[in-house]
Amino acid sequence: MLPQDLPAALLKLDTSQLRRQRAVLDTPQGVEIAIAGQNYLSFASNDYLGLANHPELVAALIAGAQRWGVGSGSSHLLSGHFAVQEEAENACAQFVGLPAALLFGSGYAANLAVISSLLGRDDAVFADKLNHASLNDACLLSRATFKRFAHNDLAQLEYLLAHTPAKTRLIAVDTVYSMDGDEAPLVALLALAEKYQAWLYLDDAHGFGVLGAGRGALGEHALHSERVIYMATLGKAAGVSGAFVAASQNVITWLLNKARPYIYTTAQAPALSCAILASLDIIASASPQRAHLQQLIALTQQRLASSHYPCPPSRTPIQPIIVGSEAQTLALAAHLRTQGFWVPAIRPPTVAVGSARLRLSLSAQHQPQQLDALFDCLRQAGNTKS
Ligand SMILES: Cc1ncc(COP(=O)(O)O)c(C=O)c1O
Structure with missing residues (x-):
């Protein structure tokens, strides 16, 4: 992009309703937040x-x-x-039942680190179509042959x-898909990984803390295999920041030696x-x-x-309300805001064209009455038939 082309490109984002903006919070994270002097119930x-x-x-x-x-200074x-x-690395490894773990400053960096240090030009990575963007970026960075399969399509x-x-x-998958809230068929995926001698890399950003009595996808499905490499973020359910990768000691030692997103960055504070x-x-x-x-999940469903x-x-806290068009989704999110609800509109390229949505994200701090109020407001907006 040339400097002189930026104004027109930004205008195009505006006209296609795709310009992103940040909301500036005046409160800590929680279900009750304030933005620009207004209080909102946040989902x-x-x-x-x-x-x-x-x-x-x-x-x-x-x-x-x-x-x-x-x-950390270094x-x-x-x-x-x-x-x-x-101590935190050992605790994380023990928490998910794997031999060793490595802390990262973010889940994004952890994904880049694992995939780019285990794979190179002659290798192949198989990724679900709905994987998180950080996994896709990691696959590209690795220079391996990058094959994407249709969502959860084991065949x-x-x-x-x-x-x-x-x-x-x-094989790289999200355990819980971040924009849909559905899950990867992990037991079947591990069986394929064993059959075809593949690594199985699990990004449990949205499962850790929630599934498997809090121990995440591994706890939920009791997966035991040297082929599994596990990543959980610590900035979501864990409420802190960063991420960890857990695996065999050999994998962790390899990452420590070879993973550029681990080596060439200042350590987390x-x-x-x-706090972790x-x-x-x-x-x-x-x-x-x-x-x-x-x-709350059952009520939302x-x-x-x-x-x-x-x-x-x-069956996860991610509950999408799929509207379809970007303009309608933005209008609905704007209407909800006027009524005191903060529900983000998610548009392409984060989700497929034609599947723009409100991404309802539930917290254990929400109360059923608050959910009822949100759905009543949606109905009043003329957008539900009940
Ligand atoms: C599935 C998934 N993986 C990885 C990440 C990246 O984690 P982090 O926010 O810690 O960089 C996110 C979200 O941010 C995510 O939703």
Whole structure:
């Protein structure tokens, strides 16, 4: 893009309703937020357990800053790796039942790190069409042959695996799809990985803390295999920031040696590991919050089923309201805002053309009456038939 072409390109984003803007929050994350002096009931965060502003995490972070200072001051391999991070890595690995783990500054970086350090030009990666953008970017960065299969289409995946000449193969999936809330068939995917000697890379950004009694997709499906490499983000249900990759000790040692997004970056602030450790404790005992979340999910599914919107089955906190056109989705989100609801409109290229949607994201802090109020408002907008 040349500098002189930018104004026209930005205008095109405007005219096609695709220009993105940030909302500036005046409050901590939570279900009640304030933006530009207005209070909203938010259905917009990935803070599924309501931990982002939890007093115990806040206290752990403050105590961590007092103990470890603020900045890490270096990359992990030079002098930026702290005892508390070592402790957090061990705790994360143990939490998901894998031998070892490595902390990253973000899930995006973790995805780039794993796929680009395990695969190269002669290898092949097989990715679900609805995978998160960070996985797609990771596949491209790896320079491996990049094959995408139709969403959850195991037959197509098997065909691709059976016909690849590549020796090193990796199947990459989201465990919970971030814009639809549905899940990958992990047991069947592992069976294919075993059959075709492929790695199975699981991005559990939206499962960790929620599924499997909080232990995520591995806990939910009891997957045990040396072929599994697991990634969970710590900025969503865990309420902190960053991510970890868990796998065999050999995989972790390889990443530490070869993963450029791990090596060439300043380590996370060590105090964050104090908050991560506190978060793991809370997640382990958050069964009541998860049960409450399940009630909210069931209620949402009921209300969607009696509306004229599609009701794709999702047993996760991500509940899409698929509207279709970008303009209608934006108008609906704007209407909801006037009524005090903050629900993000998601448009292409994040989702497929023609499937623009409101991405309803539930938190254990929501109350059923609040959901009812939201759906009543949608109905009043003339957009539901019930
Ligand atoms: C499925 C998925 N993977 C990876 C990421 C990236 O994680 P992070 O936000 O920690 O960079 C996200 C969201 O941001 C996600 O939804």
